[in-house]
Each structure stands twice: as C-alpha cells, then as structure tokens.
Amino acid sequence: MTPPLLTVSDLVVQYHRSGAPPVRAVAGVSLDVGPGEVVGLVGESGCGKSTLARAVCGLTAPAEGRIDFDGTPVRPLGVRRRDPALTRVQMVFQDPYGSLNPRRQIGAQIADGIRTAAERGEPTDGTTPQQYLTRVGLPESAAARYPHEFSGGQRQRIAIARALAARPRLLVGDEPISALDASAQAQVATLMRSLAVESGAGLLFISHDLSVVRLIADRIAVMYLGRIVETGSTAEVWDAPRHPYTKALLAAVPRADGAGILPTELPGDVPDPAAPPAGCRFHPRCPAAFDRCAREEPQLIAGGVACHLYAASDHGLQPLRSPH
Numbered sequence: 577m578t579p580p581l582l583t584v585s586d587l588v589v590q591y592h593r594s595g596a597p598p599v600r601a602v603a604g605v606s607l608d609v610g611p612g613e614v615v616g617l618v619g620e621s622g623c624g625k626s627t628l629a630r631a632v633c634g635l636t637a638p639a640e641g642r643i644d645f646d647g648t649p650v651r652p653l654g655v656r657r658r659d660p661a662l663t664r665v666q667m668v669f670q671d672p673y674g675s676l677n678p679r680r681q682i683g684a685q686i687a688d689g690i691r692t693a694a695e696r697g698e699p700t701d702g703t704t705p706q707q708y709l710t711r712v713g714l715p716e717s718a719a720a721r722y723p724h725e726f727s728g729g730q731r732q733r734i735a736i737a738r739a740l741a742a743r744p745r746l747l748v749g750d751e752p753i754s755a756l757d758a759s760a761q762a763q764v765a766t767l768m769r770s771l772a773v774e775s776g777a778g779l780l781f782i783s784h785d786l787s788v789v790r791l792i793a794d795r796i797a798v799m800y801l802g803r804i805v806e807t808g809s810t811a812e813v814w815d816a817p818r819h820p821y822t823k824a825l826l827a828a829v830p831r832a833d834g835a836g837i838l839p840t841e842l843p844g845d846v847p848d849p850a851a852p853p854a855g856c857r858f859h860p861r862c863p864a865a866f867d868r869c870a871r872e873e874p875q876l877i878a879g880g881v882a883c884h885l886y887a888a889s890d891h892g893l894q895p896l897r898s899p900h
C-alpha cells in the first residue's frame with residue numbers, strides 16, 4: 577500500500593491571547609492524504625479548517641501532535657519563514673487578488689514558482705510560464721498582463737498555475753472558490769482536482785460548501801469546532817451521512833434531486849472556540865442530543881463517526897439509538 581503523503585496525527589493548534597487562556601482552534605485532529613488523492617475538509621467558518629491548513633503548510637506551530645509530509649516532520653521555522661522542503665506543499669488561498677502581486681506581470685509571477693522548484697534542486701522539465709497558463713485554461717498572452725486585467729475566476733486560475741509551477745507534491749486549497757461567482761466555482765474546483773491527480777500530487781481541498789467538495793473529493797472529512805466528527809468516502813458521506821452535524825450540513829445544501837425541497841438552515845451558530853461546550857461540542861445545536869452528550873465528549877471511532885449514537889462493532893458501525 578502506498579504510504580500517505582501527508583499524515584496529521586492528534587494535532588492541536590492553539591492561539592494565545594494576552595491575559596486569557598489559549599484558544600484551541602484545532603483540538604485533536606488526525607487526517608491523511610495519499611498521492612493523487614483528493615480529500616475534502618468541510619465545515620462552517622470558524623471551525624478551525626484554515627488553522628489546520630496553515631499548520632499543514634508549516635506556517636503555524638502545533639501545540640501537540642505531529643504533521644508528517646512525505647515521511648518528514650513539518651516544523652515551522654519562525655514567522656514568515658518556511659523550510660525549503662515545504663515548497664513542495666503549495667497553498668491556494670481564498671482571495672486570488674490578495675495572493676498575487678498587482679504590480680508584476682503574470683508570467684514573472686509564475687516564473688517565481690519555476691525558480692522555487694529549481695532552488696529545491698529539482699531538474700527543470702522546461703515548462704514555460706505560458707505553458708502553465710494554457711494548462712489552467714488561459715491564453716499564453718496572459719503572461720504579459722497584470723492581475724487587475726482578469727476576473728476573479730481567472731485570477732484563481734493564475735494562482736493555481738503559479739502553485740503548479742513550483743511542482744508541488746501536495747496542494748492545499750483554503751476556501752479557494754468561496755470568493756468566486758457560482759459559475760466559476762465548480763470549474764476551478766474541477767481544474768484543481770484534475771491537475772493534482774494528473775501530476776500524482778495530493779489535494780487537500782478546504783471548503784464550507786459540501787456540494788462542491790462532493791464533485792471533486794475522493795474522501796470527505798467533516799470538521800466541527802476544532803474536531804473531525806465524520807469521515808468517509810464521498811459516496812458514504814453524501815449518500816448516507818451518520819453524524820447529526822453532517823446531516824444538518826447536507827440539509828442546508830440546495831439539492832437538484834430534492835424536487836422543490838427547500839434547504840434547511842443550520843440551527844444556531846458555531847460556539848466560541850474559546851469556550852467550547854462541555855461533552856459533545858455539537859450538543860447545543862443537535863436535534864438528537866440526549867443526557868450523555870452534555871457530559872462526555874465522543875471520540876472518532878472505527879467507522880468514521882464521533883457521536884454517542886453509534887458504537888464500533890466487528891460489522892462496522894452499530895447504531896445505539898435512533899438519530900431522530
């Protein structure tokens with residue numbers, strides 16, 4: 577079996593605030609991504625997804641647990657410094673305009689990516705910035721233009737071309753489609769998938785939008801308030817969700833197969849990560865909560881669910897109570 581490219585084990589990332597206890601934005605997460613595999617990480621904003629992405633890229637130090645990329649521990653070197661080996665992990669951010677230099681031509685910015693790979697000691701394969709542009713569906717002439725001359729979707733394609741030019745083994749997309757209009761979202765997500773899979777790189781695709789993640793991911797991990805609450809193949813999570821939070825996320829997605837069924841809004845808001853609820857973090861919003869839920873935090877069990885409604889058994893997950 578091919579070893580994973582990325583292994584995240586019992587990761588805790590916390591933010592320090594003056595005069596107050598630290599906030600655990602990521603509170604014990606384990607996750608892996610294999611070569612050529614697309615893993616979708618979904619959850620509402622504020623659930624810790626972006627903090628996890630920054631830690632994976634070596635931009636934030638873990639408080640506990642570990643991250644291994646290609647068999648080597650990921651360690652941040654300090655503010656704004658990254659281990660050169662980590663340039664094989666490339667991130668595509670939410671705001672493509674903010675991540676591109678407005679004063680430099682597109683071709684020069686993609687050439688930076690090519691130089692990054694060369695500085696790492698990788699033999700060049702001769703691909704030019706213009707060729708990277710055509711791979712993301714833009715004309716070669718875009719190389720001589722500037723970021724403001726493009727639409728949001730085109731700018732995100734440019735950001736992807738620049739990331740690809742650094743010849744990553746892992747692409748991390750942190751809400752890469754949420755600033756785009758609806759027509760560009762699926763196109764950019766599908767493009768990221770095909771480019772990652774073609775090159776044998778892994779893709780960790782982070783989004784609050786389960787309907788887009790479903791289009792491109794092989795596996796889905798659902799995150800709530802710093803913890804993974806459900807994980808499984810895309811078909812399992814989309815067609816037969818088990819965790820009440822996953823069910824609520826799905827109910828909030830407008831579905832073409834619903835024959836007019838209106839999406840249901842998720843009840844309440846994500847609690848403050850500085851003061852997570854005792855027991856199951858989802859219990860104040862959970863329609864299936866019972867007395868044990870407020871007392872005891874459920875762990876992610878074999879079968880991929882963290883919920884007291886289920887127990888692991890030799891035959892997979894065993895429901896202990898009706899979820900309704």
Ligand code: SF4
Nearest residue numbers: 856859862869883884
């Ligand atoms: Fe709901 Fe309890 Fe399961 Fe948490 S553990 S999701 S509160 S049923």
